[in-house]
Structure formats: C-alpha cells, structure tokens
Amino acid sequence: MTTVFEKTPMLTDTVLHYCPGCTHGVIHRLVAEVLEELNVGERTVGIAPVGCSVMAYNYFNCDFVQAAHGRAPAVATGVKRANPDSVVFTYQGDGDLAAIGTAETVHAAARGENITAIFVNNTIYGMTGGQMAPTTMPGQITQTSPYGRDIKAAGYPIRVCEMLATLDGTAYCERVAVDCVKNVRAAKKAIKKAFEMQLAGKGFTLVEVLSTCPTNWGLNPVESLGWLREKMMPYYPLGVYKE
Amino acid sequence: MSKRILIKGNEAIAEAAIASGCRHFFGYPITPQNELAAHMSRRLPKIGGCYLQAESEVAAINMVYGASAAGVRCMTSSSSPGISLKTEGLSYLAGCDLPAVVINVQRGGPGLGSIQPSQADYFQAVKGGGHGDYRMIVLAPNSVQEMYSHTCKAFDLADQYRLTVMILTDGFLGQMMEPMTVESGQLTVDSEKDWAVGGKRGKRIVNSLFLKPADLEKSNLERFERYKLVEESEPLHEGYMLDDAEIVVAAYGATSRITRNAIDEARSQGVKAGLLRPVTVWPFPKKAFAKAAEHARAFVSAEMSMGQMIEDVELAIRCRRPVLLCSRVGGMAPEPKQIFDAILQADKEAAR
Numbered sequence: 001m002t003t004v005f006e007k008t009p010m011l012t013d014t015v016l017h018y019c020p021g022c023t024h025g026v027i028h029r030l031v032a033e034v035l036e037e038l039n040v041g042e043r044t045v046g047i048a049p050v051g052c053s054v055m056a057y058n059y060f061n062c063d064f065v066q067a068a069h070g071r072a073p074a075v076a077t078g079v080k081r082a083n084p085d086s087v088v089f090t091y092q093g094d095g096d097l098a099a100i101g102t103a104e105t106v107h108a109a110a111r112g113e114n115i116t117a118i119f120v121n122n123t124i125y126g127m128t129g130g131q132m133a134p135t136t137m138p139g140q141i142t143q144t145s146p147y148g149r150d151i152k153a154a155g156y157p158i159r160v161c162e163m164l165a166t167l168d169g170t171a172y173c174e175r176v177a178v179d180c181v182k183n184v185r186a187a188k189k190a191i192k193k194a195f196e197m198q199l200a201g202k203g204f205t206l207v208e209v210l211s212t213c214p215t216n217w218g219l220n221p222v223e224s225l226g227w228l229r230e231k232m233m234p235y236y237p238l239g240v241y242k243e
Numbered sequence: 244m245s246k247r248i249l250i251k252g253n254e255a256i257a258e259a260a261i262a263s264g265c266r267h268f269f270g271y272p273i274t275p276q277n278e279l280a281a282h283m284s285r286r287l288p289k290i291g292g293c294y295l296q297a298e299s300e301v302a303a304i305n306m307v308y309g310a311s312a313a314g315v316r317c318m319t320s321s322s323s324p325g326i327s328l329k330t331e332g333l334s335y336l337a338g339c340d341l342p343a344v345v346i347n348v349q350r351g352g353p354g355l356g357s358i359q360p361s362q363a364d365y366f367q368a369v370k371g372g373g374h375g376d377y378r379m380i381v382l383a384p385n386s387v388q389e390m391y392s393h394t395c396k397a398f399d400l401a402d403q404y405r406l407t408v409m410i411l412t413d414g415f416l417g418q419m420m421e422p423m424t425v426e427s428g429q430l431t432v433d434s435e436k437d438w439a440v441g442g443k444r445g446k447r448i449v450n451s452l453f454l455k456p457a458d459l460e461k462s463n464l465e466r467f468e469r470y471k472l473v474e475e476s477e478p479l480h481e482g483y484m485l486d487d488a489e490i491v492v493a494a495y496g497a498t499s500r501i502t503r504n505a506i507d508e509a510r511s512q513g514v515k516a517g518l519l520r521p522v523t524v525w526p527f528p529k530k531a532f533a534k535a536a537e538h539a540r541a542f543v544s545a546e547m548s549m550g551q552m553i554e555d556v557e558l559a560i561r562c563r564r565p566v567l568l569c570s571r572v573g574g575m576a577p578e579p580k581q582i583f584d585a586i587l588q589a590d591k592e593a594a595r
Contacts, residue, residue, distance in 0.1 A: 045313070045441045048450075057448045063440035065312045066450040068335050071305040074297065078309020079441060081293045082267055082317070086441035104305070107298035 010036045014058045021214035021221025023178045024052060024120065028059055030178075030188045031091070031118055034195055035062065044087040045079050047072040049101075051093040052126040070101025073108035076115045087198060089116040095125045098134040098158050105164070112169030112203035116194045119160060122211040123232065130216030134158045137231055142216070157235065161208050165241035171203035174240045177210035177233065179225045186238075210236055245424050252390045252416040253278035253320075255423055256346055257286065259394035260318050262425075265344070266292035267317035269306035271299060273325045274358040275414040276348035280320060300325040304332030304345070311341040312449040314439025316398055320346035322414075323364050324355060326372070333407055334373030338451025340438075340466065342401035344394070345379075346410045348417035351574035359574025360414035362496060365551035368411045369525040376463055378470050380408045380477060381525040383495040387421035400477070402436075404469055411524060413547070415497040415576070473526055480528035481520045484510060488517025490589045491535045492569075492582060493556045494545040495521045502545050505582035516586045524552070532559035540593035542566040543585045545577060565592045 010032035018024045035041045044062040048054055050069035057064030067075040072090035080088045090097075097105050097119050108115065124142055125131040132145040135157045139148040149157075161175045172194055176187035187209055194205035210232050212224035219227055250258070257279050260268070268287060270280040280296070287294040297303035303319045310317040321329060326347045336343050349364050351357035366372075368381045380400050382393040390412065397408035440447050453459035481499075484506055485491065494502040499520040509516035519535050521528050536542075541564050544553035550568045557566050569585035571577045 043441065047309075054452060057450055061446060063447045064449070065309060065440055066339075066448070066452055067308075068305060068331055071301065071308075071332075074302040074305035075309035075312070077295070077302075078267075078269065078306035078311070078317070079313045080309075081295060081306070082310040082313035082315040083441045086313070103298050104302050107302065 008032045008036045010041050010061045012059055012061050016059060017055060018052065019215040021212065021224060022052070023211040026178045026184060027118065027120060027187070027209050027211065028056070030184070030191050031089070032060060034188065034192045037192065038195055038199065040087045040195070040199070043085060044089070047076045047079070047088065047090040049090065049092040049096040051096050053091050053093060053120065054127065056091050070096050070099070071104055072096065072101065073104040073113070073115070073117065077108055077113050080113065080115055087195065089118060089195070091118045092120065093126070094119070094121045094123065094133045094135040098160050106167070109164045109167045109204040109206070110169045112171065114198055114201055114203055116198050117206040118191065119206055119208040120211045121160070121208055121236065122213040123157070124213050124216050126213050126216055130213070137235060159236060161206070161241040164206060169204050170242050171205050172197050172243045173206040173208070175208040175210065175236060175238050177228060177238055179210070179228050183238070210238070245426050247422055247424055249420055249422050250387060251278050251418065251420050252387045252412065253348065253418070254282045255387045255390040256320070256394045256410065257282035258425070259391040260344070260398070261286055261290070263316065263395045263398040265316040265318050265398060266290070267310045267315050268293070269295050269297050269303040269310070269317070269319050271297050271303050271321065271325060273322045275350060275417050276320050276322045276346065278417070279346065279348070300328035301331060304329040307343050308332055308336055308341060311336065311343050312339070312439065313441050314436040316402070318344040318346065320348065322348045322350045323352050323361070326364060326367065330367070330373035333379065334375050334377060335451055336407050337377030337379070337466070338375065339449045340405040341449065342405050343407045344397045344401055344410070345407055347412065349411065349413040351572065357574040358414065360497060360547065360576060361572065361574060362413060362498065362547035363549070363551070363572060364411065365524065365546070365548055368409055369527070369555070377466070378473070378525060379406060380404070380473060381411050381523065382408065383411050383522060383524050384416060385496050385499045385520065387416065387419065388423045390416060391423055391425070404473055406469070411496070413497055477523060478526040478528040478530065479522035480531040481522055482531070483518035483520070485517040485519055485535060487515055487538060488535065489515040489538065489540045490543065490586050490593070491517050491519050491539040492543045492545050492586065493519050493521065493532070493552060495524055495552065498545050498547055498577065501577055501579055502582050504579035505586060508579060508583045509586045514586060514590055527555045527559060529559040532556060536560040536563050539564055541589035543569050543582070543589050545569040545582050545585065547571055547576060565589065567592065
C-alpha cells in the first residue's frame with residue numbers, strides 16, 4: 001500500500017477535545033505542518049492561552065508554556081529574550097488576545113518582539129460558554145448580548161490586524177480564513193511566512209484566522225462556515241495588512 | 244577578595260542580582276524602587292543581559308514567568324501597588340513551580356497611598372496575595388549590606404526549592420545609602436533545570452492546569468511537602484539582648500533598627516528588653532519566638548502596619564503572653580521613644 005497522507009509528527013496522538021465543526025483542529029494542523037516543514041520543532045516553544053485552546057500543549061509536539069489569560073505575548077517575550085534561538089509562538093483566541101491581553105499584544109508588537117502570534121478569531125468566548133467577545137459582530141447574539149450586540153452600549157468590534165498594522169514593530173500581519181480549501185491553503189502560506197520572518201529576525205508577526213464556533217453560534221458546521229463568509233468577512237476583510 | 248563601596252539599597256539589590264547570575268530583568272517604573280530598574284538598565288546591556296521595561300507590572304511578572312520557564316535566573320521589582328498587579332503572576336509561578344526573585348520596596352497604602360516607607364504589605368507577602376494555596380520565601384533585610392546578601396541568597400533559594408523568593412523591603416532601605424562590602428564568590432547553586440523549555444530536550448510543558456481534582460490535589464500536596472522542608476530548614480532570625488529579655492520586641496526590616504535604640508534605652512533604665520527580629524518573615528521563625536516566650540513576660544510587635552505581623556507573633560507563642568502593637572502607618576515611622584513607651588506599657592501589662 002502506498003501512503004498518500006500522514007499526520008504531521010508535530011502533532012501528538014492525543015485526541016482533540018474541540019467541538020464538532022470547530023476549526024481549531026485545522027489551524028493546529030496548519031501550524032504543526034509549518035513547524036515540520038521548517039524543521040524547527042525541536043527548538044519551538046508554544047505559548048498556550050486561556051480559552052478553548054488552553055490544552056494546545058497536549059496537541060503540539062513541541063515544548064509549551066501555558067500562560068495566564070491574555071498574557072501569552074508577555075510570556076513569549078520572556079521565553080524569547082531568555083533563549084533567542086528558540087522559535088516562539090503564541091496561540092490565542094479573541095478574548096485572550098483582544099480583550100484581557102490587548103496591552104500585552106499591542107506592546108509585544110510595538111517592541112517588534114521577534115515572535116509569532118496565531119490569533120484565532122471566532123467572535124465569541126467559546127470555553128466559558130459563548131459570551132460576547134471584543135470581536136463579536138454588531139447585532140450578534142451571545143450569552144451576554146442576548147438581544148444582539150448593541151454598539152451603543154457595548155461598542156464596536158476590534159479589527160486587530162488593522163490596528164497592529166499601524167505599529168512600526170509589526171513586521172507582518174495578515175488575516176486569513178479556514179472556511180474552504182482555497183483559504184486553508186492561503187492560511188498555511190501566511191502562517192509559514194510569519195514563522196519564516198521570525199526565523200529571519202524581522203520582528204512581530206501575527207496571523208489572524210477567521211474561525212467558527214458552531215456550538216456557541218447555535219449553527220451547524222456548514223451553516224457556520226456560511227456565517228463566517230457572509231457576516232465576518234465583510235467586517236474583517238482577508239488580506240495582508242503589513243509586510 | 245572584597246571591596247567596600249557606598250551604595251543605595253535599591254542599587255545594592257541590582258548589583259547582587261547581577262553577581263548571582265541574573266541577566267534578565269523585567270520592570271515597570273514606580274517609586275520608591277526606581278533606582279533598581281535604572282541600575283539594571285545601565286548595567287545589563289553592557290554584560291550581554293536583557294533589561295526590558297514592560298508595558299505594565301502584569302506584563303513584567305509574566306515576562307519573568309516566561310524567562311524562568313526557559314531556565315534563566317530572572318527578576319522583577321516593584322513597590323506596593325505594583326506588587327498587587329503582579330500577584331496574578333506570583334500565583335502562576337507557584338502553580339508551575341518556577342523559580343523567581345521579586346522585590347517589593349514597600350510604600351504606604353492602601354490604594355495609591357504614598358511614596359513613603361511602609362510595611363503594610365506583610366499579609367500580602369507572607370499569606371499569599373494571589374489566588375490558591377501557595378507560599379513564597381520572604382526575606383526582610385534591614386541594611387544595605389543585607390539588601391545585597393539577601394538578594395544573592397534569594398536566587399539560590401528560588402532555584403533550590405523552585406519557588407518565588409520575595410525581598411520584602413521598604414522605601415527607607417531602598418533609598419538609603421550605606422557602606423557595603425561586595426563579597427565575591429557569593430554565587431551560586433547553578434542547578435540543572437531539567438524542566439526548562441526550549442532546548443531540544445524532548446517535549447516539556449510548563450503548566451498549572453489540572454482538570455482532574457485528584458491530580459490538582461496531588462500537585463498541591465507535593466508542593467506543600469517542599470514548603471514543609473522550607474519551614475524546617477530556612478527560618479532565620481536575629482536576636483539583640485534577647486537571651487534574658489523579659490520584654491521582647493518583634494520587629495523586621497527598617498523597624499528593627501529603630502527598635503534597637505529603644506532596647507538600649509530600656510536597658511539603661513533597668514528594663515530587660517530585647518529584640519527578636521525575623522529575618523525570614525516566611526517561614527516565620529516560630530521556634531525562636533516559642534523559645535523567647537519561655538523567659539519573656541510580654542511581647543511588643545513594632546511594625547509600620549496596622550497590626551499584621553502581630554498575628555504571627557501571637558500564633559508563634561500560642562498567645563501565652565500578652566502581645567502589644569506599636570505601629571505607625573501611611574509612610575510614618577515609629578520613633579525610638581514610641582517603641583520605648585510600648586516596652587514600658589508591656590512591662591506594666593505583664594505585671595498585672
């Protein structure tokens with residue numbers, strides 16, 4: 001028999017705990033494949049957030065440090081400064097990166113910290129049961145915006161790539177999606193570019209991945225992908241914001 | 244070889260850290276500890292180290308968390324309001340059994356308080372501060388010389404026991420200049436950090452999440468076995484005219500120096516007073532207090548807080564003797580006369 005496909009050894013055999021239809025699994029694989037292709041797994045340190053991907057340390061086959069909520073970029077800074085030869089990435093959701101950890105994110109970028117942030121934007125706090133996030137769409141119903149996000153009371157969603165692109169320390173940021181094969185391939189290319197730029201010492205790199213949360217959106221996986229395309233993409237346009 | 248220099252307390256800590264092999268410092272400006280960070284920012288870049296001014300106290304302690312996870316000796320320093328912000332990181336450091344050295348140059352509180360010296364963060368330092376069951380070794384220097392020697396010791400203890408060691412000092416000691424002997428060869432226990440990430444040594448995880456309650460309990464129990472060792476091996480105290488003292492004044496840090504004057508005055512007037520100075524405030528030198536209670540008729544807790552250490556004194560002597568509080572707060576310091584009066588008052592209470 002010919003082997004036509006193998007799981008990358010940069011992922012462990014641990015069964016993922018993610019909900020059916022969640023795109024974390026796809027994103028994990030893209031990051032893991034990139035680490036394998038760049039042959040940097042042995043010197044990579046991942047920083048796990050608080051949120052659905054808190055247990056990323058069980059899934060990636062590299063060293064990991066689990067960080068307090070929102071602090072992953074600061075923890076990554078400590079790891080990288082202590083050991084500049086290591087390849088350091090954070091894997092963070094929207095609550096972690098764009099709410100409680102906004103200061104850490106912005107300043108890691110402003111310093112041009114030579115790390116890579118994988119930012120998974122699914123417009124909701126998944127782990128805690130679907131609360132309004134900094135990226136929740138206007139009018140979107142969540143557990144804590146039961147009448148839809150009212151921009152008069154709750155303000156507007158944050159566009160992270162656009163915000164970080166204004167900073168000189170940001171070397172590269174791109175928004176991608178994992179809703180279809182074409183976009184998944186583009187997402188992998190972006191993730192690879194981010195790590196390559198880190199290896200070249202270019203500074204802070206971030207890839208924002210538009211992602212789904214069928215469980216907390218109350219949609220099935222296919223409907224979720226449609227919602228991502230119809231609702232999220234117009235507000236969060238895909239593209240390179242800084243390079 | 245040793246040399247004698249005149250130096251500020253804050254700078255002595257910085258020099259001691261460097262002498263102990265600390266090359267990574269993460270801080271945020273706050274009075275009255277600024278000289279420490281400034282000294283690090285001057286010195287570290289010249290010796291291949293990393294001085295990084297973080298965007299917040301929270302970020303600084305999390306940088307320490309990351310650097311410690313990567314296996315290097317690292318430090319942050321702050322003053323009271325900043326330490327409150329760092330408590331999140333202190334809890335995570337404890338939960339992951341990571342070594343770190345944290346300096347608190349205390350100022351008056353609560354809230355923004357003042358920038359003057361205080362000892363009102365005692366509870367926060369010795370009882371936890373952050374969430375969960377954890378301890379830090381807390382050293383309380385009372386001279387610039389000790390700011391240096393305690394900091395050297397702190398790095399060794401942190402590595403030995405894999406925990407955070409806090410230097411609990413105050414604006415007096417941070418700001419004052421004193422002659423100090425720089426002792427070479429103070430360092431170090433350079434232990435093999437077989438848990439550190441980032442070195443091609445197989446998959447390593449630094450983590451404090453345990454979803455199974457039994458696993459988390461086990462991790463807590465193992466940690467407390469280590470704390471027990473610390474409590475058995477590391478309590479330090481210093482006595483002054485203690486052996487025959489009938490009135491024992493407990494005082495740490497800057498207050499212990501003021502207390503010595505009051506002890507001298509009491510002795511000159513025929514009152515057998517003595518000083519029992521906790522050098523480690525955690526572990527608290529319980530045995531020394533229990534022993535002192537055998538000959539002491541009463542105790543005084545002299546502190547720049549509204550009665551915090553007094554609780555540990557009462558516990559250590561099992562409330563067998565009266566314990567009076569002698570305190571000034573808000574950036575005010577007790578004068579020797581106030582402590583002397585408290586000694587006389589304690590003498591009277593004991594006779595009652």
